[in-house]
Every structure is written in C-alpha cells, then in structure tokens.
Amino acid sequence: MTNPAAAELIARSNRLGADPKNTNYAGGNTSAKGTETDPVTGEPVELLWVKGSGGDLGTLTEPGLAVLRLDRMRALVDVYPGVDREDEMVAAFDYCLHGKGGAAPSIDTAMHGLVDAPHVDHLHPDSGIAIATAADGEQLTRRIYGDKVVWVPWRRPGFQLGLDIAAIKDKNPQAVGCILGGHGITAWGDTSDQAEANSLWIIDTAASYIAEHSKAEPFGPALEGYHALPDAERRAKAAALAPTIRGIASADRPMVGHFTDSDVVLDFLSHAEHPRLAALGTSCPDHFLRTKVKPLVLDLPATASVEDSIARLQELAVTYREDYQAYYDRHATPDSPAIRGKDPLIVLVPGVGMFSFGKDKQTARVAGEFYVNAINVMRGAEGLSTYSPIDEAEKFRIEYWALEEAKLQRMPKPKPLATRIALVTGAASGIGKATAKRLAAEGACVVIADLDGEKAAATAAEMGGPDVAVGVAGDVSDEAAVEAMVAAACLAFGGVDLVVNNAGLSLSKPLLETTERDWDLQHDVMAKGSFLVSRATARAMIEQGMGGDIVYISSKNSLFAGPNNVAYGAAKADQAHQVRLLAVELGEHGIKVNGINPDGVVQGSGIFAGGWGASRAAVYGVDEQDLGKFYAQRTILKREVLPDHIANAVFVLCGPDLTHTTGLHVPVDAGVAAAFLR
Template identity: 75%
Template sequence: MGSLITVADSTYQTPADETVAALIGRSNRLGADPRNTNYAGGNTSAKGAAVDPVTGEPAELLWVKGSGGDLGTLTEAGLAVLRLDALRALVGVYPGVDREDEMVAAFDFCAFGKGGAAPSIDTAMHGLVEAAHVDHLHPDAGIAFATAADGEKLTAECFGGRVAWVPWRRPGFQLGLDIAAIKAANPGAIGVILGGHGITAWGDTSEECEARSLEIIAAAQKFIDERGTAQPFGKIVVEPLPETERRARAAALAPVIRGLASTDKPQLGHYSDHPAVLEFAGSEKLAALAALGTSCPDHFLRTKVRPMVLDVAPDAPLEVVIARLRELHEAYRAEYRAYYERYATPDSPPMRGADPAIVLVPGVGMFSYGADKQTARVAGEFYLNAIGVMRGAEAISSYAPIAESEKFRIEYWELEEAKLRRRPRPKPLAGRIALVTGGGSGIGRATARRLAAEGACVVVADRDAQSAKAVAGGIGSADVAVPVAADVTAEDDVAAAIAAAALAFGGVDLVVNNAGLSISKPLAETTVADWDLLHDVMARGSFLVSREAAKAMEAQGMGGDIIYIVSKNGVFAGPSNVAYGAAKADQAHQVRLLAAELGGIGVRVNGINPDGVVRGSGIFAGGWGAKRAAVYGVPEEELGAYYAQRTLLKQEVLPEHIAAAVFALTGGDLPLTTGLLIPVDAGVAAAFLR
C-alpha cells in the first residue's frame, strides 16, 4: 500500500506506518500460537489517521484483517482499509438483521484509496467499537466458555466485571452494534466472550490490546485447569492400537474413506493420530458429543455440521470395517441432505455436497478432507480445536453449541459463497495424488515438478533418500510434495511407498513408473547379474508398483492413471543392449496388458518412449553415457548432440519433454486414451510403432 502521511490534529496520533507495523506484528504473534486462534480464524484491527491525497484533508482510517486471511502470516496487503467516518455512518442506514448481508457490500463504499483486501463480515465489530485497537480471536479456552451451557454465569465467575458476556448472534453489523453498546455500558471491561463463538478484546495501544487478549485466554485456561473435571470425555472405552498397527490400519482405510468422501467431488485427505484425537475418539462420550457438532463459525464451515464416526472395533477384520464405513457413509449423506432440506430457503445456495469432511475412527485417528491438501489439513486442525473446546466446556459445565438452524445459516451464507467464488480456478491436476518412482533425478525429477506445477500433490520416491528429499523440498511444503525412500525391487518398500501416499494425501491417483538404470554390453559380455538387475528394477519394479497402486485405486473407486517411462529401445533393436532393451520391451507390454485388465476400474495405463535424454539424467551420469558414447564413437560430452542429429527433428530431448508427455496423458484432455505408447524421441524412424 505504501506509506501514509499522518496529521497532527487527529484523534489518533501514532504515525500510520507505525500503526500498521504494530498491527501486523501483533497479528503475527497472536496467530502463530494455536492456543490463541485457529488458522485463518479471527481478525485484528487498528485505527489511525492519514491525509487524503485527493483533498489534503485529514482522514481517520480503520485497518482490519481482510476476508479469508490468516493472522499468523498476515502482511499489509492482507489488510482492508476503510474510512472510519463512512463506516460509522452506516449505522444510520442499517436495515436490520434480516438484511444483514447487504452491509458487507456497503463496506466497499467506505474504502480508502483502493481499499486493500476484501473486508470481512467482522469489519463492523472493529469499526464500531470505540477503541483504537481491537482483537477478535477463536481460542479453544475462550470458546469453551462461549459454548458452556451456563457460559454467562461462568464468565462472570471467572472474570468478574473485567470481561462481559455477549449472547450468540451471527457475525455481522448487528453484532458490532451489540459489542459497541456493551463496551460503552461497561467502561471497566477489557473485552467480551461472544456466546457460541469466541472472544473480543480492545485497548488504547496495540500492546495493551494484545496483553488483554492474552489475559482473557490465560484466565479462561487457568479456570478450566483448576476447576475442570479430570475426565471431561468420560472413560476411555476404545484404546488406541499400537502405533505401527494404527498407522498400517490408517493406510489401509485411507483410500477407502477418501473414495467415500469424494462421492460428490474429488477430495484430498489428511490423517491425524494426535493424542487428543485418539482420546476423544476412544471416549465414552464420543457419540453424544460428535452428534452435537462444532460451534464456532470458523469450525463448522470447514468441518461440516458434524463428523462421521465409525462404531466398530478398530482391530475388526478389514472387510467388516470397510462394509460398515460404506453403510455409515450412506446414512451420513441421507442425514446431511435432510439437514439441508430442513433449513434451506428459496434463497439458499445449492447444497455443496453431502460427504463428510471429518471421519473419526476410534483407535486409529481422524481423516479430514478438502479440495486441496492444505484445506484438508486445516479442516483436521479445526476439528482438533473443536475437541479442545468440547473438552473445556465439558470440564467446567456441559457442551452446548449453537442451534443447528444457526449453523445452517452460516454454512450456507451467501457471504461464504462469495468467498468460494473468489478462489482461483483449480489447476488441471488439482485434487490428484501422484507417485513418481526414480523421482530424485532426471526424468523423474522433471515429472514430479511438472505434476506439482499443474496442481497435483506428489510423492517423490527414490532409492536415494536424500535426492528424494531434495526434490520434494524444492517443489514446496509437505502440503504439496513428500519424499519416500523406496527400492522398487522390494515388495515391502513398494507397499510402504503407497502407504506413505495414503497417509500423506489420502491415496494415489497417478503413478509414474520411472525408476530405472542402464547397462550397455555386447551379448557375450552381458552377465546373468546384469540381466537380473535390469529386469528386477524395470520389469519387476514396474510390476510391483503398478500392482500395489492398482489395489489402492480400486479401493478408492476414483479411477486413475499409470504411466510407464519405457524407451525407444523397447522397439528399436540397437547394438550392445540386449538386457536393457529386453527389460524395456517387458515394460512396454505391461502397458498393454494392464490397460486391458484395469480399464474395468477406470484406470488408464499408458507409456512414453523417450530416447537420448542425456542432460540431467541419473542413468547417463552413472556410466551409461560413457558406454553409449563409446558404442557410437563420440565424446561423452557430445552424446546429446549426437542423438539429436540422428533424429528427424534434429532436436535434443530433455527431461522436461518427457514430463510434458506425462501431463498430456493425465491432464484431462485424453480421458479415453489407454494402452498407448507415445514416442518422445525427436523422431527416430527405426522406432516408429507399427
């Protein structure tokens, strides 16, 4: 936004740059601690003064976190900037709670300059409260008071007159008026508990406001710790499985549950076995509390009105658990549709989908879902917050969230629909999970990068753990890419790689069989060990990966893609290449065989025949390049150029060209193509398929 010039005769004397810097610092500190607020939850503000560059007159302004931003990572670009006099003038035209949504559009007419980020529904709270600095947060301890059956009484008991109580009201302009009136009537109050919702605090300085927010949170937690019951969820009736068994069962269930949760639209998953999740999921109050649902608006917007809860023993036979999950899912969808139909009006947005966002499996953990990995992870984090809220409320009273009808009004709020419409258009591979073998270098590295750039979550598998880690780290955070150390010749390693994909993202949709190596020798010099090694890595390795991936894809019921990186040598009969060429021919025929077999479950199987991919290639760097250069009688450093000159197009083939072909086969434009081998060799006539 740039700096703002301050004026001396304003109510607010702090220079605008200092005001904004203090606000950003306070926001980041508060947002960095999950005890204070959840991801993207709550908002902060500051009031200050600047000269209007158009009129030269002083203007009093409100800087407030914009819609959808996160306090922990907030920057100046994430602030909405409004004229305070214009915002407060809206009181005179406020049409009442029945037309509440109109006020958000009115905020646009209060913008100063370009206005910054889109104002949130809580903007009125910050502008109407007569304080220079305001924090609105969603701490578990505070919401525990807000959702306790006798929350108003407990608030008075804990805080005296220092913190007031505000009965539940949907966020909006009227809530801002309510809080402003309560502050005016309680001059000694430092903040309020918002029934069913969270806390708000204020101060004359940024430091004072932050200190008061932390005071409220700490006092609420101390009250819960000192006065609360020892077992707020009752007895543990289902013990967690031992960690190894627990994670193995989670990996087996993840593709099944993801497939169910993707009935309406594809979802990515997140798994958590946090101790608080395992305790809640194994408690005697699980069913009753889970049925009550969450309360804070930020919670159930991401977790839906309530979770789906498995009700069979965690160590029951897998087929029994899966059958029960399917029954529960069908019932959940019917119940969710009934919930929608109970409260929907002609003006309500269409039902977004009836699948659960949270699935609790006693003894195993929690599976959460969203359109991308971050959304899925954050949904799980929000439900962990909800568990903390229920724990606190049950410890000091009983948990009493807002009414189901109110939850619906917020879940299907037009303002939330507007947020969804502001999201960027998803990339072609958004919502898909890719596993790339041999992903630590060359073609595998380029392919992993391309798939991630097109929106996929990627599991980078390589025998070299450090290479896999480096490639995954270079792509992005664990919400986008994770490394796995795997030798594709080992069944256990392959199973572990697919399990890692299931635990990291929910399953697997797209597999690239790229792992390989090369040995170039004449027939007489080719040893049995050479033959076995090449066939173990490429023929056997591709078979093992495809077999394990197909099991996961079938469990998901969402179709999928298996891509083989073969070679023109699977077709072309070159010299001194019997072991490598035969292994590649094996892979090429696996493409045809598996395309014929897996089409019935919607899995496409295709292959790519590269040639002469020298630059960036791990195979060529490992000695294959020197041997092939010797065969063709050229210096090794000129091998790529030699390969290019023998092609029809006279172009060198790069790893990125192979990655582009992988995307072409999986990006959505060839949905009915299977059993195909695509040459990416710049034109080698002897390798034409016929």
C-alpha cells in the same frame, strides 16, 4: 511507508497468530485506528486498518489489510436496514475504502469499526470458545472474569453484532473484552500492547480456570477396546483404510486427504462420550465451515479388522449422506444456495485417528487442525459444564450463507490436476524429477519415490514441502518397499491416483558380456519394479473407486534393436507390454494405462551420469559430453530430448484432454523412424 498504527497492528497480529492457543489458522481478525493525511483534501482523516477477508493473522502483511474511512463507516449506522437485510452492509463497506489496493473487508469489519477503541482483537481460542459453548457460559463468564469481561449471546457475525458489542463496551467502561456465545472472544485497548495484553489475559485466564476446575474425565470413562493401537499397527491400519475413506469423502467431488493420529484425537475417541459429542458437531463458524456440521465416526472398536472396518465405513457413508440431505432439506429456503455435497470432511476411526479432506492438501490439513480445536473446546466445556454448541438452524444459516457462497464463487479456477495424488518413482533426478515438478505445477500432490531417500526429501522440499510433495525412500524391486511407498502416499494425501513408473537403470554390454546378475538387476528394477508398483497402486485406486492413471516411462529401445543393450532393451519391451495388458485389465475400474517411449535423455539423467552415458558414447564413437547432440542428429527433427519433454507428455496423458486414451505408447524421441509404432 506503512502507517505506525498499521505497523503495530501487523506485528501484534503476527504474534497472536503464531501461537495456536490464541486462534486457529485464518481465524479471527484484528484492527487499529489512526490518522493519515487525505491526499485529496490535505486534511487529516481517521482510518481503520483491519485484517481482510480470508487472511491469516500469523502471516498477515500490509496487503492483507482492508483500509476504511471511519467517518463513512460509522455513517452506515444511519442507513442500516436491520438484521433481516444486514448482509447488504458488506457491499457498503466497499464505499468506505480509502485508497486503492488492499484486501476485501470481512463480515467482522463492523465490529472493529463501531467499537469505540483504538485497537480491537477478535480471536477464536480453544479456551475462550470452551466457555462460549458451555451450557452455562454466561454464568461461567461472570464467575471467571467478574465484570471485566461481558457475555454476548450468540449472534451471527455481521453489522448487528458490531452494534451489540459497541453498546456493551459503552455500558461497561470497566470491561476489557467479551465472550461471544458459541463463537469466540473480542478484546480491546487504548494501545496495541494493551489490546494484546487483554486478549492474552482473557485466553490464559480461561485456560487456567479450566485446568483448575475441570472434572477428571471430561469425555467420560475409557471404552474397552477403543484404546490407541501401537504406533506401527495404527499407521498400517490407517494406510489400509485410507483409500476407502478417501473414496467415501470424494463421492461428490474428488478430495485430498490428511491423516492425524495426535494424542488429542486418540484420547477423544477412546472415551465413552465421543459419539454423543461428535454428533453435536462444532460450534465456532470457522470450525464447522471447514469440518462440516459433524464428522463421520466409525462405531467399531480399535481391534476391529480392516475388512470389517471397511464394510462398516461404507454402510455409515450411505447413512451420512442421507442425514446430510435431510439436514439441508430441513433448513433450506427457496433462495438457499444449492447443496454443496453430502460427503464427510472429517472421518474418525477409534484407535487409529482422524482423516480430514479438502480441495488441496493445505485445506485438508487445516480442516483436521480445526477439528482438533473443536475437540479441545468440547473437553473444556464438558469439564466445567455441558458442551452446548449453536443450534443446527444457525449452523445452516452460516454454512449456506449467501456471503459464503459469494466467497466460494470468487475462488480461482482449480488447476488441471488439482486433487490428483501422484506417485513418481525415480523422481529425485532426471525425467522423474522433471515429471514430478510438472505434475505439482499443474496442481497435483506428489510422492517423490527414489532409492536415495535424502535426495527424495530434498526434491520434495524444493517443490514446496509437505502440502505439495513428500519424499520417500524405496527400492521398486522390493515388494515390501513398494507397499511402504503406497502406504506413505495414503498417509500423506489419502491415496494415490496417478502413477509414473520411471525408476530405471542400464548397463550397456553386448550379449556375450552380459552376466546373469546384469540381466536380473535390470529386469528387477524395470520389469518387476513396474509390475510391483502398478499392482500396489492399482489396488489402492480400485478401493478408492475414482479411476486413475498409470504411465510407464519405457523407451524407444522397447521397439528399436539398438546395439549392446540386450538386457535393457528386453526389460523395456517387458514394460511396454505391461502397458497393453494392464490397459485391458484395469479399464473396467476407470484406470487408464499408457506409456512413453523417449530416446536418450542425457541432461540430468541419473542413468547416463552413472556410466550408461560413457558406455553408449563408446559404442557410437563420440565424446560423452557430445552424446546429447549425437542423439539429436540421428533424429528426424534434429532436436535433443530433454526431461521436460517427457514431463510434458506425462501431463498430456493424465490431464483433462485425453480422458478416453488408454493402451497408447507416445514416442518422445524427436523422430526415430526405426522406433515408429507399427
């Protein structure tokens, strides 16, 4: 059963973490002290429960807590070797743990254990960091709070910071917390409710003071031509720029993107001081660890053309990489970790918005949220004073901290399709749905494109929602709709690099009963539709410069002359030859093009459920419910082909093992000799 102190801590943490004004995602930590019976001695033992490394306050549960013996933790004071070796203390926390399981203790554990208060909160509120990063933050702290909140000069998180805050609390019994220069706030209380109230009072008091005393234009006057573009124009330009920007952010390693055009971002970029402030970078360690030292900022007005913007972004990317290398070289020591990549994680485009990047969609989205936090901090600091973040050398010490490097090394190995962005057509049912699910399970972000938008959205929700998949409605035979699908992929994930042409339908009729409309409909969806999707997505892939995969779900009917399906078979033969043609044409861009030839896939198929199944059953003289079994019996292996079998083949073609295969058609038909490739 959860200890009452720990239960109160979890509830308090969830409340604080649920409101972004209090702290950013995964930012800050909270703790509680209490007593339990030691199962070995049967005697009471004082314990510390503290949010562990890497957790999030808003979603914290008991397994996310580290539990330590206070007597052993406090005894570390006597063996503390000093600031130059304080990183060793993190490993020492492991020898203070109580029981088994629980989370790994974070670097801030010392702050919570050494401060003499039953309940402690350390948070990263925008309002608090605004005071912490103001040039006269110490004077502002005294002016705003009197002696109830004490200023603590910047110090890197660690054991010494814990000692410093503990000493400040001892010397200031009237204080309820402190402002940590360049960093955030810490508050405490005798009860959980008191600690929470003190935290909220510090946060809200800072916010109120900023609102009442801030200058009218913290970011300077509006810049002519840098205004936010109208909604439709803004998003169209963002979609057009996204592949270029993703390519820039992925020069060292592939990244997933996120686009934000919030009022906060657009307002920042429309004012005169944004270049100066962006160049100063963020300050709170949580911020710049996720956003890098500074963003790449396009120095053109909102009215600049897409072509001019692309050309300038590519120039700026070269300069950004050179600047980052110089930053690393200025501060690296012989024992520093190797440089982790020189590409920007935040790209700002005036009038359009912000593109943020990470190893997956959630990481990219959170990076963007952190930069919004940074903008809010800059606004508050500039409104009262001058924004003055921690200096570059300190940022480097944290960014290339051995403890951060160790944390990165502990990250689980990425899945085979991590960072890949897939667009699957006809993905709300049958083969398309099974394929989309398999690609997502292997780490890809997936755009579920389907004629039925509601089903597409429902399928995306089943797969985990917008950090994994998004649903879009679209008719693949409509050029504008296809362009909109690709734009949606670019806005959702930054681009596209894995395409599955699966959308299809079929009408089973003999030649003399096949109408012109029948012919046109099937060719429009499959032959023309695949062409339109491949053309639009290839354009994005080429702009990204990251290679890619296009897979056609063709059919054994592209080779096999089955009865009463002239329109369907001819359309599938068209798709099959598109594979060969595009494999030759797109190879120079690193884009592989392959096809899959299934036999009749009955289970879950929208085509079969829509009348094709009944027609084919009539042709072969079997009951429609037995059609799958009939197809199986005519194969060499006597096995029914299911949607998952097609999905497996798509993964193999796009996965890490067939990197040198293009122009191939893979039969997934359980063996139909008449459809053998020859």
